[in-house]
Amino acid sequence: MGGVKGVLTGLLMGRLGYLGLVRSPHYQTLANGNRIKLQIILPQRGLIVDRIGLELANNTTNYCLTLTLEQVSNLEETLRRIDQFISLSPKSIETLQTEIKQTPKFKPFILKNNLNWDEVCKVQVNRPELNGINVEMGYKRHYPLAFEFAHLIGFVQAPSDHDDVSEELANLPDYRIGRTGLEQQYECRLQGKAGYREIEVNAHRRVVRHLRKIESTPGSILHLSLNAELQKAAFQRLSEEKSGAAVVMNIKTGEVLSCISTPSFDSNLFVNGIGHEDWNTLNNSLYTPLTNKAIQGVYPPGSIFKLVVALAALETGKISPSRESFCKGFVDVGTHRFHCVHRTGHGRVDMVRALQMSCDTYFYELAPLIGIDCIADMAFKMGLGEKTGVELPNEKKGLVATRSWKKMKLNQAWTIGDTINASIGQGAMLSTPLQMTMLMARVLTGTAVIPTLLYQNNRDAVHFRGLSLNPGNLEVLKKGMDACVNDPWGSAYASRIEEPLHKIGGKTATSQVRRISKFERQTRVLKNEEIEWKRRDHSIFAGYAPIHAPLYATCVLVEHGGGGGRTATPIARDILWAVQKEQKT
């Protein structure tokens, strides 16, 4: 009897020792985990500013009205009193009451978000008779130039289930992550470092005391190369057309001064969660407002590509710029007839005149002489067919059609017809407006310019790799582009700038979306106005200014805008005018 009890007592002793000595550290951890909770203090998201420091994304204070049930003596009366000067609708006082009673007594319940200053004052004035009512301050992301910068800066959103975010953060009502654009690209830099409060709580989660506080570190400022004024002006000008994109770049530093995609949208709508209706409108629009057409829209470069073909030909050393072709309006290759833009032909043209008048026949003849491989090599050299590497997510890389590409994709051999189509930037060729701007910058500088959205503090240190091109050949292209705008026979003559210091040069393009059938050729080629918007030609102009010392390159693309000279070029002229006037540094 006593023996049994002795053994059992020994068991108790052993267990007590095991729990209290051997396992003690483990249980101490658990006990602290019980009583010490961490409250995350969200950092302020880093500002995004333009090149002169103008705020493009900032944090506005969000005043929200809270109610702490345990401090309220009469809930219904308090709610009615608040409702007299701050409308609590759409929720009725009855539904609010039931919701409040479901939250813990000591936890502040959010009655209303986004109080304006007037309402904050009213609450503060009436404070003595409103026990348990508080105004708490939080931060909300705000985009002052929402439409102009929606695509570049993107927006923040509350994390969804797919995001790799810890549960503690995801549960915070104010927590946002960058969803698109620079907000997504520089998420880590902008996010900052969260601080926390260590608090002691009891079993009912009521805070008993504060143990310590580690302040949060705000996210760092993102200083962009963009010029907000130019962006506004360009956006306004381009918005006159239905849909398009424009890029302006400093060719010496690669800094993008303006980058626009129209139509745009209000990025502030997304911050607090966009409504179903708004979302559907944006998502189903024919003009794809949610796409950043400057980097995600891919278009046949059209006649812009002639710069590549011309340069490739000159660089072989076998083709002289003075080589002439006779344009009679078309070229027959085998059984197929390739038409020039000018139906009756341009007559005798050399390279400069071919660029100036955008004669297709010249390039139809030139391209087979040098071959597609030579053209494709030059296109890659100029940065086409590859991502430019600009600091934005989801950039498209376009396409440079090559023999191997056609073999792989279509399992067909390359034909002479493909080379001829490629020579005028049609066929399978695709590029983004940003790529075309970069092409322009590379042609002008002869170096491998790479675009950037970040402000370059030390502009003298910016140095791009040389492309080992003959400067004389580049001069020929510039001459062509000068003539294109400033020669009365040039395709963009109507949009020239006459002021000598601000003259512009460039190349127009009308990139075809549809194939013109033989039947249509025989009867009458339909005018753009006569066909539906989706099938009209894209209007493109890539140009630069000033002509005597090129500094800015631009590409304006108007989706389905018709002839390049007519739609895109006037816009480009206005933008280049604006950048020369506006841009001082």
Add this chain to the structure above:
Amino acid sequence: MGCSKGAKNLIRFPFSSFQKLRQVNGWIIGILTLIASIGFVVLYSAAGGNFSPWTEKQMIRFLAGLVVLIAIAVIDLRVWLTQSYILYIVSLVMLFAVEIAGRIGMGAQRWIDLYVFNIQPSELIKITLLMALGRYFHEMTLEDIRKLRYLIVPALMTIVPALLVMRQPDLGTAILLLFAGGTIFFVAGIRLWKVMLICVASLSAIPLLWHFMYDYQKERIFTFLDPERDRLGAGYNILQANIALGSGGFLGKGFRSGSQSHLNFLPEKQTDFIFATYCEEFGVLGGVVLLFLYICLIIYGYRVALASRSSYGRLLAMGLTTLLFLYVFINMAMVMRLVPVVGIPLPLVSYGGTAMLTVMMGIGLLMSIAIHRDVRIGRAGTFL
């Protein structure tokens, strides 16, 4: 075993009531006071450094309990012997009464309010069962005990109240009754194989017992086997108790510094789980000291049993000692997750009057046996 029936010389018990009072063991009163004081300290701490609501009431109860203890101790053991059956029957009837009252729904009150104490029939029966069994075996010769049919009556005497309290539902008391009653069978001299038989029988009764159990009792056993199964529900108590006890370490977190109890993570911190509250603040060392004090009481119980010349005294002392041991063991083992959670308080330390009264009455009887250790008692309770 059995008493010396051939004793010739009739010894009159020599002491007056006053002299008996002087025989009350001061050491034991001291140990009881020490144990109760540990309880006062823990209750004071658990109330956040207040005498109310627990400590002051508990002190009054302890003092009242001491009076009861001494009163019982000085009453002649033969009186207790002769009244054993009556007391047993009265408490059994009360048990039935509260069971029926509870079933009819006329107030689910299972106790009788005596201002300081609430008397629960289920508490009383723990003592009276032992007394009745003691008397039954006292009146029996060793030969009789070896006959199986003589065991039917005491077995029924044990099982009937055990089943009744289990329906209350009070699994803890049922276990105490079965084990403490079983001890008397064993000490009375039943052959070992019969004890084994009882063990086998009770093992085979487990399915029956399971059938009698309420869902929450079954849940407790599931929870015991795996408390992580339901961290915030049924397993919460025992996990938090383990955390409290384990986090105390060797020396504890210090008086009034137990986070588990003060921040209310530990449920039942002042009643069934008070051992965890205590160990959180006073550590393993404190736990060992308390256990040592209880061991002193138990050793005292054994010494009383061995010193008693009457069969009744020996049997009852063994039964009461086992009862005390079971209280302590089951409570501590349940807090430390060695056995499933059953509602058994830590004697003298846990807040509450009923268990305190039971233990004080039991120790009082032990003392009565000690004071009257030299009295020889005949089979019919007559003086020899």
